[in-house]
Amino acid sequence: MFAIALAFVIVTTHVAAEIPSYIHVCGRKDPNLEKCILDNINNLKGKICEGIPELDIPSNDPLYLDKLVISESNSVKLYMKNTEVSGLCDFTMNNFTVNLDTLRFAIKISFNRMYMNSTYDFNIRILVPIAYQGKVYITTGNVDADVNLNFKMITKGAKRYIYLSKILLNLDIKDFENHYENIGNLGQLQEIIENFIGNNNEEIVKTFKPALEEAVSKVIISVTNDIVKRFTYEELFPERT
Structure with missing residues (x-):
């Protein structure tokens, strides 16, 4: 959803002849x-x-992430x-600012x-290695996200294009609930997992959040650049009201 929403930030400024009628065009001026x-x-x-298939925008709900460390x-x-x-899909855009001079x-x-x-994958070494895989279900509430995007401009064949070069994503995950499937039948490993995770959700978030932010940022960069590479800068930001 991050990637889809950010793609629309770009696409909604495109010239009317190139985008579907259900998108209201926003002029640069x-x-x-x-x-x-x-x-x-x-x-x-x-x-x-x-x-939106006609814009090569896939559905990202659910969003699939291969691996989080x-x-x-x-x-x-x-x-x-x-x-x-x-x-x-249950999101609210609270604020949006753009500086076209600095992109x-x-x-x-x-x-x-x-x-x-x-699927969680534990590999813990105490006296001997203990490894286990199983399902985990996590629910979070009231998640806020601050996203800062830096674009750069390049010239190809006398035409100017922009691309997303850097993203700073900060997720504010206030709390969460987790459930580990079949963990109650793991004996010693259950105790190890519970001791490792602990009961302090704040510490868990500090550990987990950077991995999630990095994975989501890669998706945003990939999807956004797949879209903007099809249009010149002048097409994306027509000089009109």
Whole structure:
């Protein structure tokens, strides 16, 4: 959903002849450009969630993440694999700012609730190695996201193009609930896992959040650049109100 929403930030400024009629075009000189783009995104949530084949925008709800590295030390290795993140369609765009001179965008998004279904992979060495895989289900509430995007411009064949060069993503995960499938039947490993995870959700978030932010950022960069590479800078930002 991050990637889909950010793609619309770009696409909604494109010339009318190149985009579907259901998108309201926002001119570069529109004095209310930021509000115009923000209104577009909020009005098109349904299509954002479903994906838009004619614009090569896939559905990203659920969002699939191959591997998240939570811990990778000599004694403790903990990964989350084949993660599905859902609930991303239930979002609110709180704020959007753009500086076309520096090609920088800033967005604030709130999600009411997010769900993650994943496979956890523990490999813990105490006296002997202990390894186990199983399903984990995580639910978070009231997640806020600050997204800062830096674009760069290049020239190809006398035409100017932009691409997303850097993204700073900060997720504010206030709390979460987790359930480990069949963990009650693991004996000693159950105790090890519970001691490792502990009962302090704040510490878990500190460990888990950077891995999730990095994985989501890669998706945003990939999807956004797949879209903007098809249009010149002048097409993306026509000089009109």
